[in-house]
Every structure is written in structure tokens, then in C-alpha cells.
Amino acid sequence: MDGLAGANVTIRGLEEHDVDALMQLVHDDEVAKQYYGELELPRSRDDIRARVLGREAAFSRFAIATSDHPLIGVCGVAWLAPPYRRHHTCRVSVMIGRAHQHHGYGYEARILLCDRLFAQFNVHRIIGGYLSDNTASARQAERTGALVCGTLRQEHFYDGRFHDITAWCLTPERFYAACGNDLPARSAAPA
Amino acid sequence: MNAHAIELLDEPERTRAIGSFDPQLRFALDALHANWSETVADATGACVGCRHSDAGVGVVAKVVAGAPQHRKLELLLLGAPERTTVACVRASVGWIARAFDANRLVCELAEGDFLEPLVASCGFVREAIYDEALFVDGRRRALVVYGWLRSDAVRASG
Numbered sequence: 001m002d003g004l005a006g007a008n009v010t011i012r013g014l015e016e017h018d019v020d021a022l023m024q025l026v027h028d029d030e031v032a033k034q035y036y037g038e039l040e041l042p043r044s045r046d047d048i049r050a051r052v053l054g055r056e057a058a059f060s061r062f063a064i065a066t067s068d069h070p071l072i073g074v075c076g077v078a079w080l081a082p083p084y085r086r087h088h089t090c091r092v093s094v095m096i097g098r099a100h101q102h103h104g105y106g107y108e109a110r111i112l113l114c115d116r117l118f119a120q121f122n123v124h125r126i127i128g129g130y131l132s133d134n135t136a137s138a139r140q141a142e143r144t145g146a147l148v149c150g151t152l153r154q155e156h157f158y159d160g161r162f163h164d165i166t167a168w169c170l171t172p173e174r175f176y177a178a179c180g181n182d183l184p185a186r187s188a189a190p191a
Numbered sequence: 192m193n194a195h196a197i198e199l200l201d202e203p204e205r206t207r208a209i210g211s212f213d214p215q216l217r218f219a220l221d222a223l224h225a226n227w228s229e230t231v232a233d234a235t236g237a238c239v240g241c242r243h244s245d246a247g248v249g250v251v252a253k254v255v256a257g258a259p260q261h262r263k264l265e266l267l268l269l270g271a272p273e274r275t276t277v278a279c280v281r282a283s284v285g286w287i288a289r290a291f292d293a294n295r296l297v298c299e300l301a302e303g304d305f306l307e308p309l310v311a312s313c314g315f316v317r318e319a320i321y322d323e324a325l326f327v328d329g330r331r332r333a334l335v336v337y338g339w340l341r342s343d344a345v346r347a348s349g
Contacts, residue, residue, distance in 0.1 A: 086326055087324060089321070089324040089325065124324075124331070149322065150318050151318060152297075153295070153316070153340055154295050155263065157261045162295075
């Protein structure tokens with residue numbers, strides 16, 4: 001299997017040749033802020049390479065590609081607290097580079113990943129969060145069926161002040177009710 | 192888990208007393224990571240426990256993740272129900288907040304955990320509830336996120 005293929009994007013493993021594009025992505029503060037990511041001090045190519053090719057028990061990172069661009073963004077799955085898979089709950093994150101935003105790639109990548117997790121990995125809940133003042137992220141979470149379940153106060157700091165994060169939770173039932181028609185034809189909601 | 196934490200803190204060679212903030216309690220700090228230092232960046236692994244002088248460990252608070260620029264620490268709380276009091280929790284988490292100058296402390300508990308009312312009494316606020324996110328003791332339970340802010344504590348103290 002080469003990756004998770006949707007109509008416009010493919011999710012695949014990160015490779016050595018992704019390092020340069022990834023360096024640009026992680027050093028773009030505006031993108032990191034927008035996606036509730038960590039702002040980085042300048043990092044060397046070796047730092048990024050180690051991160052890309054490193055393996056962690058609790059976290060997996062993937063490349064998001066289109067037919068024209070080998071890497072337009074990254075997404076990830078983080079399993080909840082050790083023992084990581086016992087709870088069948090995970091966090092999903094998606095980050096799209098500035099030049100490729102507003103084309104629906106982030107939404108498509110998110111639903112491909114969620115579909116894979118619910119239908120093939122028997123995930124029970126997907127949880128996540130977005131900056132509370134990011135209306136675009138709020139709309140996307142709502143569009144995927146996510147249910148707001150609280151506010152993490154002063155969770156994130158940048159631009160001289162703390163920012164709240166809105167926490168959300170997604171069930172397979174709500175996800176397939178909201179996004180079932182947007183998934184590739186081969187995908188089907190689990191019984 | 193509780194037994195393990197208590198054993199850990201009862202190992203004299205891995206534990207060093209760092210003083211007492213309350214005459215009823217004795218504190219111990221276990222630097223689980225070799226490079227531990229008193230900064231938020233390196234706080235991960237720091238472990239603080241308190242115990243009554245004659246009754247063993249009440250609760251252990253361990254820093255499991257830190258985000259330096261956010262001045263936020265995520266805590267794992269382990270406790271023996273019969274010995275854990277509000278004072279134990281307040282002393283342990285308070286020590287961590289002071290030692291690392293944290294702006295925010297977070298602990299995640301399963302809904303119904305005996306520690307819920309104790310952390311609430313220490314100023315932690317129930318910020319988010321992820322329904323059925325945990326699988327504990329054979330059934331699904333909600334994951335509850337409790338958050339503490341330095342500004343709350345300052346307001347409470349007047």
C-alpha cells in the first residue's frame with residue numbers, strides 16, 4: 001500500500017527526501033500558530049532529519065502530498081497515555097503549508113486519517129483541540145462531526161500572551177454521519 | 192501503579208529529602224532523569240511525594256511532560272486512597288508549581304477517580320471532559336482534564 005489516497009491528497013510515510021520541505025514548514029511561525037503547533041527555534045537539517053526518520057511508540061507522523069507536490073503538509077496520530085493503545089483513543093493533528101491552504105486539503109487529509117483509524121484500527125474516540133480564536137479550525141472541526149468538550153485555559157503561549165484551546169472529541173458515529181459522503185467510494189462506515 | 196510509586200519513594204538511595212512545607216508532611220524529590228535541573232524545560236521526570244510521618248506516602252506527583260514556552264507542566268498523580276488528603280495533593284503540586292515557576296498545571300484523571308475531589312479542592316478546574324476516551328477496569332470512562340493556573344491561585348490568596 002502506497003498510502004491513503006483521496007481525490008486530491010495522499011497520506012504517506014515521511015522519507016529522507018522530505019526533509020528540506022519539512023524544514024520550511026516547521027520554521028513558518030504563522031502556520032505553526034494557526035495549527036496549534038509548537039514554534040521552533042532555528043533547527044538544523046540534521047535535527048529535522050532525526051525527527052522525520054525517528055520512531056516513537058506514542059506518535060506517528062505522515063506526509064500529505066498532492067499529484068503536483070510531494071509534500072504540502074504533515075499530519076500525525078498520537079496515542080493516549082501509556083499503555084498507548086489500550087484506550088483505543090488517539091489525537092489527530094494536521095498542518096498544511098501556507099501556499100497550499102484554502103483548497104480543502106487539510107479537511108481531506110483529516111477525514112482520510114480518521115476513516116483509517118475508525119474503520120481499520122478500531123479507534124473508539126479521536127480527540128484534539130484548536131486555538132479558541134481560530135474560526136477556520138472551529139468550522140473544520142464542526143464539519144467533521146467533532147463535539148466541543150471544553151476549554152483548556154492558557155494552554156498555549158505566543159505573541160506575548162497565553163491562548164485558550166478548545167478541546168473536541170469525535171465518535172465514529174458522528175464522523176460517518178458528517179463526512180461519510182466525502183470519503184472515497186472504497187471506504188465504508190463500519191457496521 | 193500506586194504500590195510502585197510508593198516503593199520508588201521509599202528507596203533512600205533514589206530519594207532525597209528537600210525539606211518540609213507543613214509540619215505534618217515530609218517531602219521527597221526523586222530525580223528520575225539524570226539531567227534533571229530546576230527549569231521547566233527539564234522538569235520531565237521530576238517526582239514529588241508527600242507522606243505523613245507515620246503513615247507512608249499519601250500521593251506522588253510526577254511531571255510527565257513540559258512545554259517550556261507555555262510554562263505548562265502535565266502531572267501524573269498517583270495516590271493511596273486511604274492516606275491521600277487535600278493537604279498532600281496541595282503540598283505536592285504546589286511544590287512543583289513553585290519549583291518550576293509553572294503558569295499552568297494539568298492533570299488528566301478518569302472520571303470517578305478518588306483524586307477528582309481532592310484536586311478540585313486544590314484549585315484545579317474541570318476544563319474538559321472527553322466522553323468514553325479511557326478504558327479502565329473493564330469499562331469505558333470519561334477522561335477529565337483538570338487545569339490549574341497561577342492567576343487563579345493569586346486571586347484566591349487575595
